[in-house]
Amino acid sequence: MIPFPCRYEWKPVKPLKLDAAPGVTLDLIDLPLPMDGYHDFFGIWLVQDDPGKRNTLVDVGPSSTVPGLLEELKNRGISRLDLILLSHIHLDHSGGLAGLLKAFPSARVAVHPGGKRHLADPERLWESSLEVIPEMALAYGKPSPVDESVFLADSNEIHGISYEDTPGHAPHHRSYLYRTGAGTVLFAGEAASTYSRLEQILQEPGNERYLLRPASPPRFYIDTALNSIEKLKTLNASIMCYAHFGYTREARRMLQEAGDQILLWKDIFREYMAGEGFTRPGQADMDALLTFVLERDPWLSDFSSLPEDIRSREMEFMASSAAGFLEAVLTERT
Numbered sequence: 465m466i467p468f469p470c471r472y473e474w475k476p477v478k479p480l481k482l483d484a485a486p487g488v489t490l491d492l493i494d495l496p497l498p499m500d501g502y503h504d505f506f507g508i509w510l511v512q513d514d515p516g517k518r519n520t521l522v523d524v525g526p527s528s529t530v531p532g533l534l535e536e537l538k539n540r541g542i543s544r545l546d547l548i549l550l551s552h553i554h555l556d557h558s559g560g561l562a563g564l565l566k567a568f569p570s571a572r573v574a575v576h577p578g579g580k581r582h583l584a585d586p587e588r589l590w591e592s593s594l595e596v597i598p599e600m601a602l603a604y605g606k607p608s609p610v611d612e613s614v615f616l617a618d619s620n621e622i623h624g625i626s627y628e629d630t631p632g633h634a635p636h637h638r639s640y641l642y643r644t645g646a647g648t649v650l651f652a653g654e655a656a657s658t659y660s661r662l663e664q665i666l667q668e669p670g671n672e673r674y675l676l677r678p679a680s681p682p683r684f685y686i687d688t689a690l691n692s693i694e695k696l697k698t699l700n701a702s703i704m705c706y707a708h709f710g711y712t713r714e715a716r717r718m719l720q721e722a723g724d725q726i727l728l729w730k731d732i733f734r735e736y737m738a739g740e741g742f743t744r745p746g747q748a749d750m751d752a753l754l755t756f757v758l759e760r761d762p763w764l765s766d767f768s769s770l771p772e773d774i775r776s777r778e779m780e781f782m783a784s785s786a787a788g789f790l791e792a793v794l795t796e797r798t
Contacts, residue, residue: 493533494709548572561583586609625643632690639692641699660677
């Protein structure tokens with residue numbers, strides 16, 4: 465049972481679909497939850513590759529949204545799914561895998577080897593999620609086990625698709641490169657932070673402004689995340705797709721900005737800790753810390769313009785990002 469009814473009425477925006485190359489389309493599927501602000505958030509990417517005769521899904525969303533995902537695929541005329549690429553195994557990215565495979569049993573799954581055992585036997589993943597994010601875990605739904613036969617061998621070449629291990633947000637995080645005749649599409653998951661385009665959220669065509677937020681839940685490793693971003697910058701992708709939420713055709717610039725923001729947060733958190741004089745995460749006033757960050761981060765300067773429901777959602781995730789970052793900065797000092 466989902467614990468939070470949605471108090472705000474929202475209208476889905478026009479579907480986001482773009483051509484990556486002749487015969488290759490990228491289709492962003494939104495999977496809303498009946499909770500405040502949980503729309504324009506779960507970015508599931510469908511790649512329809514006519515020349516390659518292949519349909520690929522990048523991430524699958526939580527277990528509770530499987531019926532909505534199946535309906536969206538049906539609306540797009542998808543009767544066959546060949547590949548599923550999982551960026552990582554957090555419940556909002558992989559929880560719906562078993563339910564999706566019931567509808568598409570011939571699909572095969574690419575995932576970091578460290579994540580396979582948790583998908584085949586998700587009990588530990590579920591218990592950990594209940595401990596760390598109890599209310600959200602219930603909203604996402606309990607994942608069901610999948611048969612290990614669905615997993616692809618850990619090869620770095622899957623018919624024009626390769627991957628880069630990009631830990632930071634999660635130790636088992638992978639980003640995928642989908643090569644087309646017109647360039648490479650990078651599915652960065654959360655390795656490139658989270659991205660909110662105001663044109664999409666506010667339904668204002670032509671609004672080029674955006675917000676960027678580090679995806680830094682506990683435990684977060686700053687240098688590891690920065691190294692992953694540097695790795696992605698060398699790939700010269702023509703399009704970068706975010707898991708949360710949207711895409712950019714300026715991949716290198718946005719990767720640079722993601723790294724710059726992480727470095728800025730490092731300075732902001734050090735300044736805050738020096739001013740407050742605390743040495744342990746539990747000593748921090750999280751509301752005051754978030755206010756301190758919002759006042760100093762230019763990538764979050766449009767935060768107040770977000771609709772009330774999305775702003776509330778983002779404050780929850782800001783708190784998670786701040787907790788992970790706080791722990792990381794404090795660990796560096798010890």
